[in-house]
Amino acid sequence: MEWLELVLVGMLLPVFPASVVFNAVIRWTPTGWGKAAAMILLPEVGVALLSSISSARVPLVHSRGWIVLVAFSALLYAFRAISVREISIWARLMATSGLGLVWIFEATHRGRDVMAVAVLAWSVPAALLLVLAGLLTERSGGAYLGLQGGLARVVPRISSLATLSALALVATPLFPSFFALLHVIGVLRLFWLWPLLLVLLVWGWSLGGFLQQLLFGSYSGERFPDLGTLATSSGAVVLSLLVVSAVVWSGAWIGI
Amino acid sequence: MDTTAIAVPFLPALSAVLILTVLRANKRLAARAAVSAIALSFLISLAALLQYTISGTSRVETLGHLWGSIWLDPLSLIMWTFVSGISLLVHMYSVRYMLEEPNYTRFFALLNLMTATIFFMVSAADLITLLGAWFLVGILLYFLLGHDTDRRQAGRYAFWTQLTYRLGDLPLWLAAFVLYRTYHSLSLPVIFSRIASAPSPAHLWGLPVPAVVGTAVAVAAFARSAQFPLHGWLPYTMDGPTPVSALMHAGIVNAGGFLFNRFAPVFESSGVALHIAFLVGLVSAILGSSLMLIQNDVKRSLGYSTMGQMGFMTMECGLGAFPLAIFHLIAHGFFKASLFLGAGDAIGDARAHDGVPPDLVYVSIVERRPTRPSRLPLWTAGALTLAVPVVVLSLAHFAVAKALFFQQGTFVLLFFAWVTGGQALYAADRLTRTNPWKLMVGILATFVLVVIGYTLISHDFGAFLYPPAASTRLYHSASTGVLSDGVLLTILALLFVSGWVVTVLSDRRDWSRRLARRWNGPYLAAYAFFTRELYLNDLFSRAGELLVRVSRRLNLLLRWL
Incomplete structure (x- = not known):
């Protein structure tokens, strides 16, 4: 029974191989807004479900093998994201990579209350990207990058918000994911730093590839409208709130 | 040192926020805000540095309970002054240079964010601020380098x-x-x-x-x-x-x-x-x-x-x-x-004037055309080349820092300085003039002035940044302890002197052409190796492409889930 619960939590707070279900749910959820809601809700439900399970009933989660699985999962999804050109696929693969790391708090008995907040560090920027991908799809028929050249000149507002959201997703300083990652590394023994640093490197690579496709080149497709002022401001407010919350509560994020 | 100094990293950051939020559409005001912020940072940095030279006390300003602390020590203050000085020059230059470019205001905002981040990096007094600023420099540089998105x-x-x-x-x-x-x-x-x-x-x-x-x-x-x-x-x-x-x-x-x-x-x-x-x-x-x-x-x-x-x-x-x-x-x-x-x-000058100025140094070094054969006698030039730098450098260092003179690191540094000085004299001899002695005396006088100035500045600079005991400990830590100083220097000296001898002989007897004729294959291979920049970039690109292919295969295998 515990196993079943654990697999269920693994589908919601994604860790490979159960993470395939998480990705499938987001993939098949219609519209960008629906995907974004799923991206924020599923991990939170996963954390809540995990909180209802006694630690003693899932000893596997507290073993070294579980940390290996979590690190492998994070690395696998980050590595897969380096060859992705579609915004919503990139966002969910990168989010899967980051969200999996939250399991480390449970694995090291560092408090489940941290987990509910830490998942937001990856789920909110990913949700924002999913919304932007949806808006882009509505306007241009798809959110594929690199086919028609850079979008920065055609839709500068969408491009700017997508760029900042992508930065927020890959542990860029001042965003919550940076401090959350510091916290994750802080609770582990130094030996485990190596795989996590590798994850950070692959995130950087993946981000570089994503931005290169998003921003650079001369656009050769049909023109389509950019975001309005209100929508752009709303996105900017969400991102600013992320930065402010990270800076103000950095102690809580870092957990030192 | 009062608390005004803390404003140094915040001024450019605030001006960047101002440009991005309010001044985005106003090129002139955006540029003015950016330049003013950096100019003010430069002035405050300079004042803080001067104040430190008088008071001699450094301190840490803490802004947050975990991170965000600023270390106002000589290293931070020197770096602040240097970075703000360079940044101010770059800003002033960019005002007109970038005027016709798209995203003019964003460029200035990024430039100011970069300057602010470097300020935080060089003055960070805690690990998180240092790590964050170090990390952010790479990110901001990406956007600055990729300014032209076309x-x-x-x-x-x-x-x-x-x-x-x-x-x-x-x-x-x-x-x-x-x-x-x-x-x-x-x-x-x-x-x-x-x-x-x-x-x-x-x-x-x-x-x-x-x-x-x-x-x-x-x-x-x-x-x-x-x-x-x-x-x-x-x-x-x-x-x-x-x-x-x-x-x-x-x-x-x-x-x-x-x-x-x-x-x-x-x-x-x-x-x-x-x-x-x-x-x-x-x-x-x-x-x-x-x-x-x-x-x-x-x-x-x-x-x-x-x-x-x-x-x-x-x-x-x-x-x-x-x-x-x-x-x-x-x-x-x-x-x-x-x-x-x-x-x-x-470039503008070169376009405006027909041809390059007939400068002897330019002709000899850039165009690599042979110059007139009036030179000092070989042995005289050789003796000057070898003896003068070592005497001047040793005396200069011995006069200002006796304690450090006997450290292995100083020895090796002096050796490199000697090689550089000797190389400069050797190159000067190859230039030749109608009056080679006049040229050599002029070069020697310049050399002596440069060495004494450099030695004095670097010595005073060291005394400003570190207590003498710390400098000695660093030199001591850098010593190998495997080879004695004499043996090490003899090996290095033999290497460089034989290099010079080979160069002189090859120049006189046309060895390079003969070798190129005889060993044409290896010569071309070596040439290709260097012009392809050791194939390192090719290697990294291939490895990158391979990994992207593997990633794509994995995605297909897992059906993008």
Whole structure:
């Protein structure tokens, strides 16, 4: 029974191989807004479900093998994201990579209350990207990058918000994911730093590839409208709130 | 020193926010806001530096309870003044230079954010601020280098830079966590005082902690300062706007030298890291200078020149001459900034005037045309070349720093300075004039002045940055202890003198042409090897493409889920 619960939590707070279900749910959820809601809700439900399970009933989660699985999962999804050109696929693969790391708090008995907040560090920027991908799809028929050249000149507002959201997703300083990652590394023994640093490197690579496709080149497709002022401001407010919350509560994020 | 100094990093950051939120549509006001903020930062930095020279007290300003602390010590204040000075030049230059470019206001906002981040980086008094600022510099540089989004090449090379910087960030993360776990503090001054007061170094993975941290910090510095084999990105960053090239070559790539100095207390008990730094710096200096000579693109040639200079800077750190590295990075920064910012004028002049000026130095060095055969007698020129630099340099150093004169690092540094001086004299002799003696006397007088000035400045600079005991400990840590000073110097001297002899003989007997005729295959292979920049970039590109293919296969296998 515990196993079943654990697999269920693994589908919601994604860790490979159960993470395939998480990705499938987001993939098949219609519209960008629906995907974004799923991206924020599923991990939170996963954390809540995990909180209802006694630690003693899932000893596997507290073993070294579980940390290996979590690190492998994070690395696998980050590595897969380096060859992705579609915004919503990139966002969910990168989010899967980051969200999996939250399991480390449970694995090291560092408090489940941290987990509910830490998942937001990856789920909110990913949700924002999913919304932007949806808006882009509505306007241009798809959110594929690199086919028609850079979008920065055609839709500068969408491009700017997508760029900042992508930065927020890959542990860029001042965003919550940076401090959350510091916290994750802080609770582990130094030996485990190596795989996590590798994850950070692959995130950087993946981000570089994503931005290169998003921003650079001369656009050769049909023109389509950019975001309005209100929508752009709303996105900017969400991102600013992320930065402010990270800076103000950095102690809580870092957990030192 | 009052609290006004804390405004230095915040002024450019605030002006960037102002430009992005309010002044986005107003080019003139945005540029003015950006330049004013940097000018004010420069003035406050200068005032704080002057105040420090009078009071001589450094302190830490804490803004947050965990991170965000600023260390107002001589190193931070010198770096603030230097960075704000260079940044001010770049800003003023950009006001007109970038006027016709798209995203003018965004450019200034990014430039100011970059300057603010560098300010935070060089003055960080805790590990998190240092790590965050170090990390952010790489991100901001990506956007500055890729300012022209129409050009795919700009994006490609910005990506290379970002990836190399990210690779270099990782050892710094390792160093930060090892320091935090071992010394139980995030504060750099506290960590350094605990390292100094520990009777014996703590161990991690069977190694002394200072050695682990020192090596990690050194690797982080190598990536940031384009040291072999992490140098491939630097010559290709010229696709960015010229002011960005100037700022990067003058103020960002030399962050490696700063990092060595910031972690100097760690290196006092980490000789291994310093030996690695010396070797990497030596290889980078030789490679950078060699590759610079065979480039057919002027800007790329400047890129390799920077790599070579950064190699010398790293070597200086590897020899324990930490303050000299700071002096070097400042001198090189202003020199490179002037070269980049003056490049447009030089091109304009060349277009305006028919042909290049008939300058003897230009004809001999750039066009490599043989000059008139009026020279000093070979033995006279040889004796001057060998004897004068060693006498002048030794006397100058002996006069100002007797205590350090007998350290191995100083010996090696003097040796390199002698080689450089000898090389300059040798090159001057090859130029020839109708009156070679007049030329030689002029060069010698200049040489003496430069050496004395350099020695005095570097000595005073050292005394300003470090207490004498710390300098001695750094030199002591850098000593190998394997070879005696005499043996080491004899080997190096023999190597360089034989190099000169071979050059003179090959020049006189036309060896190079004969060798090229006889060993044509290996000669062409070597030429291709160097012109393809040791095939390192090809290797990294291939490895990258292979990994992307594997990633794509995995995605297909897992059906993108």
